[in-house]
Amino acid sequence: MPSPGGMRTIADEARAIRERAMRHEDDESELREAEASFASANPGYRDPEALHELREREYGRLDERGHTYLDYTGGGLYADSQLRRHLELLASDVFGNPHSHNPTSLASTAVVQSARSAVLAFFDADPAQYEVVFTQNASGALKLVGESYPFEPGGTYLLSYDNHNSVNGIREFARSRGADVVYVPVYRPDLRLDADLVRRHLTTPSNGPARLFAYPAQSNFSGVLHPLEWVRLAHDHGWDVLLDCAAFVPTNRLDLSAVKPDFVPLSFYKMFGYPTGIGALLVRREKLDQLRRPWFAGGTITLASVQGAGWYRLAPGAAGFEDGTVDYLGLSAVTIGLEHLSSVGIDRIHDRVCALAGWLLREMASQKHSNGAPMFRAFGPTGTDRRGATIAFYMLDPVGDVYDVYRIEKLAGEERISLRTGCFCNPGDGEIAHRITRDEMAECFEDTVPVTLAGCQRLIEDATGKVPNTIRVSLGIATTFGDVWRFMRFATSLTDRPAAYVAEPHEEPGSPALD
Numbered sequence: 207m208p209s210p211g212g213m214r215t216i217a218d219e220a221r222a223i224r225e226r227a228m229r230h231e232d233d234e235s236e237l238r239e240a241e242a243s244f245a246s247a248n249p250g251y252r253d254p255e256a257l258h259e260l261r262e263r264e265y266g267r268l269d270e271r272g273h274t275y276l277d278y279t280g281g282g283l284y285a286d287s288q289l290r291r292h293l294e295l296l297a298s299d300v301f302g303n304p305h306s307h308n309p310t311s312l313a314s315t316a317v318v319q320s321a322r323s324a325v326l327a328f329f330d331a332d333p334a335q336y337e338v339v340f341t342q343n344a345s346g347a348l349k350l351v352g353e354s355y356p357f358e359p360g361g362t363y364l365l366s367y368d369n370h371n372s373v374n375g376i377r378e379f380a381r382s383r384g385a386d387v388v389y390v391p392v393y394r395p396d397l398r399l400d401a402d403l404v405r406r407h408l409t410t411p412s413n414g415p416a417r418l419f420a421y422p423a424q425s426n427f428s429g430v431l432h433p434l435e436w437v438r439l440a441h442d443h444g445w446d447v448l449l450d451c452a453a454f455v456p457t458n459r460l461d462l463s464a465v466k467p468d469f470v471p472l473s474f475y476k477m478f479g480y481p482t483g484i485g486a487l488l489v490r491r492e493k494l495d496q497l498r499r500p501w502f503a504g505g506t507i508t509l510a511s512v513q514g515a516g517w518y519r520l521a522p523g524a525a526g527f528e529d530g531t532v533d534y535l536g537l538s539a540v541t542i543g544l545e546h547l548s549s550v551g552i553d554r555i556h557d558r559v560c561a562l563a564g565w566l567l568r569e570m571a572s573q574k575h576s577n578g579a580p581m582f583r584a585f586g587p588t589g590t591d592r593r594g595a596t597i598a599f600y601m602l603d604p605v606g607d608v609y610d611v612y613r614i615e616k617l618a619g620e621e622r623i624s625l626r627t628g629c630f631c632n633p634g635d636g637e638i639a640h641r642i643t644r645d646e647m648a649e650c651f652e653d654t655v656p657v658t659l660a661g662c663q664r665l666i667e668d669a670t671g672k673v674p675n676t677i678r679v680s681l682g683i684a685t686t687f688g689d690v691w692r693f694m695r696f697a698t699s700l701t702d703r704p705a706a707y708v709a710e711p712h713e714e715p716g717s718p719a720l721d
């Protein structure tokens with residue numbers, strides 16, 4: 207209690223600090239106990255001591271600054287040693303633009319080549335079969351496929367509902383060149399595809415123009431892991447396959463010696479946080495030869511003429527697809543990042559995050575208000591079978607009303623918890639999860655004035671009562687039990703609160719719910 211008159215004295219401050227410290231100690235001992243019992247019941251949470259050591263050594267800034275980071279599908283985190291090693295490397299030599307034969311140019315060429323080799327080695331890709339094209343991000347890789355793929359009338363672009371918008375966007379290239387665009391739906395409650403339906407599509411015979419099948423190895427919305435066996439099935443029936451691995455590779459092993467999709471887009475910042483602005487398209491060499499680029503640029507040609515306006519020769523291999531100068535300084539950080547990921551171990555990361563996601567899902571399912579009403583509704587699989595550590599959900603109040611997701615994000619942020627809200631650029635999963643029909647979506651596209659995501663959500667909510675937005679937490683390389691535990695502690699602080707309680711910013715100092 208502050209002193210009479212509302213003025214906080216030094217004694218008040220000291221008492222508040224003591225109380226906070228005591229609360230922190232209580233929390234810490236409760237957390238240690240919970241973690242010990244979780245670790246002994248979950249062998250997948252391998253070697254918690256090593257994880258704590260890694261966290262302190264490489265990701266100490268999280269705990270120093272009191273962050274609970276739960277947005278790894280948005281962006282991975284970099285280890286301190288990645289930065290140090292990169293800086294040391296840059297400081298130890300002189301690097302020039304690679305497109306020449308002088309010593310500094312050759313130094314950069316070596317950096318680029320070793321990054322290409324490191325990427326191939328990390329994914330067990332045979333260099334005789336796969337080429338690595340460096341891009342700005344996964345979306346850049348996807349655009350390369352879209353603009354260059356030989357879509358034509360009679361051809362097909364087959365894609366799952368739960369693709370990221372950068373995969374959905376390829377349909378515009380397909381359509382404009384006369385190919386059919388066919389979506390395969392996901393189904394509630396798990397937001398999986400119907401395997402029989404996928405099989406039926408893939409086994410439809412055709413001797414016609416090129417057909418491309420695109421799906422995510424892991425949905426960035428529901429966390430669903432789709433069967434990688436579809437790649438071979440599709441190949442056996444004449445399809446090319448684009449396997450979007452952007453949300454998959456940060457916590458799952460992609461073994462390109464066993465599964466051989468034709469096109470694999472990814473972003474490195476999602477895998478190891480740094481650098482941003484570099485992605486790759488891993489592409490089977492035989493398919494690279496079938497892509498037709500709609501333009502050329504500096505670096506992508508061996509020769510072009512101005513007098514002969516139609517004359518140019520595309521450079522062979524990856525060079526023909528890397529517009530301008532690649533990020534030759536950043537690429538050395540890609541090699542370092544891959545080495546870091548290997549040293550921690552992708553299988554170990556996978557096992558840990560899956561164990562932690564299992565704990566979160568079980569906790570979410572068991573949390574109830576005093577009247578017995580559930581506090582969470584998860585979208586996607588509620589068990590750990592064939593799913594990754596990305597969880598989409600609502601929080602519900604005692605009468606089943608949805609807490610405003612943006613306010614939940616804000617309140618979590620006040621506890622320095624980073625989670626994500628919105629639709630995650632995955633409209634298909636969102637539309638099915640929230641039961642939004644085609645006609646309801648159509649309303650958002652009727653007006654001549656462009657509607658924003660928030661505007662569309664409001665339109666649908668007002669018209670139908672459905673709440674078409676979502677909260678997402680996602681786990682990654684540095685996630686500890688403490689992170690998921692702190693999130694649940696925050697979430698359960700809303701127990702018995704009506705949705706209206708979080709709806710608007712309000713002053714309620716000392717409220718137990720928000721403390």
Ligand SMILES: Cc1ncc(COP(=O)(O)O)c(C=O)c1O
Pocket residue numbers: 279280343344345346370372422424425426450451452453473485
């Ligand atoms: C599954 C998936 N594909 C593609 C992308 C696009 O990645 P970027 O924004 O790095 O281009 C994302 C980004 O979240 C993703 O999750």
